Amino acid sequence: MTTAVESVRAWVEDAKRIVFLTGAGISTESGIPDFRGPQGVWTRDPEAEKLSDIRYYVADAEIRRKSWRTRLAHPAWTAEPNEGHAAIAELERRGKLHALITQNVDGLHQRAGSLPERVIEVHGTVHGVVCLSCGWKGPMQATLDRVRAGELDPPCRDCGGILKSDTVSFGQPLAPEVIDRAMRAAAEADLFISVGTSLRVYPIAGVVQVAKNAGARIVIVNAEPTPFDAVADAVISSPIGETLPRILGELRECSDCFDGGHR
Numbered sequence: 001m002t003t004a005v006e007s008v009r010a011w012v013e014d015a016k017r018i019v020f021l022t023g024a025g026i027s028t029e030s031g032i033p034d035f036r037g038p039q040g041v042w043t044r045d046p047e048a049e050k051l052s053d054i055r056y057y058v059a060d061a062e063i064r065r066k067s068w069r070t071r072l073a074h075p076a077w078t079a080e081p082n083e084g085h086a087a088i089a090e091l092e093r094r095g096k097l098h099a100l101i102t103q104n105v106d107g108l109h110q111r112a113g114s115l116p117e118r119v120i121e122v123h124g125t126v127h128g129v130v131c132l133s134c135g136w137k138g139p140m141q142a143t144l145d146r147v148r149a150g151e152l153d154p155p156c157r158d159c160g161g162i163l164k165s166d167t168v169s170f171g172q173p174l175a176p177e178v179i180d181r182a183m184r185a186a187a188e189a190d191l192f193i194s195v196g197t198s199l200r201v202y203p204i205a206g207v208v209q210v211a212k213n214a215g216a217r218i219v220i221v222n223a224e225p226t227p228f229d230a231v232a233d234a235v236i237s238s239p240i241g242e243t244l245p246r247i248l249g250e251l252r253e254c255s256d257c258f259d260g261g262h263r
């Protein structure tokens with residue numbers, strides 16, 4: 001495993017256009033439960049899956065009221081980014097990050113310092129609210145204030161329509177322009193690093209093959225095997241918060257070398 005880490009470190013130093021794909025695994029290390037893992041939200045409460053299904057959400061006001069109660073206590077409001085998020089943000093400050101594609105909706109990359117315009121949120125964000133009728137969008141916390149003030153299922157103030165977190169639920173299409181952006185970014189990568197995702201959900205898992213076809217080196221960091229391990233140049237299964245600082249860590253620099261003939 002040491003060899004893989006050292007190889008990836010060298011590739012990171014060489015790379016100019018690194019693209020990441022991150023999934024639930026990087027956020028579980030910040031205490032945000034995933035859905036299907038052993039401690040997953042749906043594993044513990046199969047009924048909770050209905051809250052993430054647009055058909056139930058639209059049809060059943062009780063599901064919506066339960067959803068708003070759940071959102072009041074969403075772990076994203078209090079979770080802190082971890083060393084993995086921080087290492088990616090640091091890489092961006094060094095000018096090596098081309099794009100950061102994430103399946104996560106918790107906003108932890110932005111909290112860690114990643115530029116919002118460089119984060120491609122393919123499943124949307126829990127920090128936003130959208131009207132399912134007129135498309136109005138607004139910040140989540142303002143709508144949660146309405147819930148706390150007693151509106152158990154707050155309607156859109158423009159059209160009276162149903163409001164929902166600005167995330168992609170089951171039964172909802174992914175935004176084609178967001179997927180296009182992710183695919184284009186993957187095709188421009190010289191190093192593609194997939195972190196904390198099982199790579200089993202399409203179309204987004206397809207970005208790995210797109211990057212591979214474009215000639216990028218592929219690195220997979222995930223606790224469990226993925227269907228793309230065989231095409232990867234390196235596979236690392238140790239914890240993300242430990243691994244990313246080691247493979248992305250600050251380059252050794254000696255400023256004296258550039259201005260004083262220092263050896």
Ligand SMILES: [Zn+2]
Nearest residue numbers: 131134156159
């Ligand atoms: Zn509306």
